[in-house]
Amino acid sequence: MPLCLLSTRPPSSLTLITCHASPGALRTHPSPPSTSSLSLPPTPPPSLTCALHCPHFQSCSGCTHEFNLHRPIIVDEATDFFNTLGVSDFTFDTCRLWEWRCRAKLAVRGSAESPLIGLYQEGTHNVVNIPQCKAHHPNINAAVELLRRGITELNVEPYDEDQGTGDLRYVQMAVTTYNTSLPASERYRNGKVQVSLVWNSRNESSPNSEKLNALANFLWKNGGPKSNVHLIHSVWANFQTSTNNIIFGNRWRHLLGERDFWEHVGGIDIALAPSSFGQANTRAFDILLRKLQKYVPFGASVADLYAGAGVIGLSLAATRKCRSVKCVEINKESKLSFEKTADRLPKIVDSSISWHHADASKEPLSWMVGSDVIVVDPPRKGLDTSLVDALQNIKSLKHKAKSSSESFSPHEVKDEKRPWILRAREDSVQIGSKTTSVDSQALPETLIYISCGWESFKEDCKLLLSSKAWHLEKAHGYNFFPGTQSIEVLAVFKRGPEGLKKRKLGKKNKKHL
DSSP: OOOOOOOOSOGGGOOEEEEOSOGGGSOOOOOOOOOSSSOOOOOOOHHHHTOOOOTTBTTBSSOOOOSOTTSOTHHHHHHHHHHHTTOOOOEEEEOOSSSOBOEEEEEEEEOSSSEEEEEEOTTSSOEEEOTTOSSBOHHHHHHHHHHHHHHHHTTOOBOBTTTTBOSEEEEEEEEEOOOTTSOHHHHTTTOEEEEEEEESSSSTTSTTHHHHHHHHHHHHHHHSTTSSSOOEEEEEEEEOOOSSSOOOOSEEEEEEEOSOOEEEETTEEEEOOTTSOOOSOHHHHHHHHHHHHTTSOTTOEEEEESOTTTHHHHHHHHHSOOSEEEEEESOTTHHHHHHHHHHTSOTTOOOEEEEEESOTTSSTHHHHTTOSEEEEOOOTTOSOHHHHHHHHTTTTTHHHHHHHHHTTOGGGGGGOOOHHHHHHHHTOEEEOOOOOOSOTTOOOSEEEEEESOHHHHHHHHHHHHHTTSEEEEEEEEEOSSTTSSOOEEEEEEEESOHHHHHHHHHHHHHHHO
């Protein structure tokens, strides 16, 4: 497994950068022919071997820098930030540098004769074609080209934002590499594409639905299992007529192909509906999950907040034999994916697992009570203020734990009036009924924070540490979006000030003397 460039900074602030790409995935320049009369030219700078080489750079808003894809500049800032907080062993993992994106939402504009399928130009609503995008999984680019042909041949009108007219507004392309019939080494490049067409109508009964079905059939005929190149996993329709910038409407319809979309990450098979959130960089997410699992003790009780379809919580239930796992998610569309994933867990998993349609910011203490570990994976804006407050004041909240936990007691259901609690109960999913004698009023000792928003993470981190209720123990960075100034952060916090940890370690060392 090759290592990409190490930082050229002083040794005290070095960050270990690990590349999980295969040697063939690292692009190098061919060596010139060897001759006895000419000296060889110098080796090209390493930054060129980790360069984007994309023809759409600058016109497309997707990528922000061309060079040193393995180490965005923000890694230096992250290294310094964590050093000031006493974490000197911050690591940064990078996986595929090209062809890493397995999920893309693209705007469809232009005309039927000359459709534009891509991203907006920076600061505008002008769509740029990106047929040779270097970030996309190759089969996304192939599926986009097939869609372009279908739009032209069937005279499908792309959406006109100014007039609110046209047929096709957006398309979501999601690649699944789950195929157990192939050797593991061949699964990624043979991934199949789930195509979700965002149609400019209220439902499938609208006048332009014939074109929708014709386009779906075109994609299936030319990219399905009976075509020369099997490219398409399935075709879905989403119906959206809103004039705002929200891509998806609330109505979905499965048109062709497999209904269930599976992937294998974190040691489990996961199901993702097209309406569910899914990580764009599947390989990098798997690496992060494997690291996260190491910080959760065997048999722990876990609360997974901002859980989505429960991928993190369910992977911990399977790999760490958790006593219990509570997944809390505000998007009700994730419920079905959670149920399908839970249904495929290994039979040996013996945990009490639940999923709750609820807002984690409403009475967050009620989700913390009885948990040893809290996992948070918030959107880019970071943690909700109420959750930060609860974590900051967790020591003073101990006396409230009993009343909070009792609010979920089955004996008190008839008296419960808080709508968010009632909704969480009504829409919850319970799997397994394992009971334990562990203190159900205990509060978490470990907080694991997964962040996709660096600026919001820094603010949340400072607030958590300023309360002295938590100290930062470990931090890792991941290159989820090569070509951008973004990193994914995995941070592990422990209860209590840092000095308390050192005193405990000192006592243990004295005992061994």
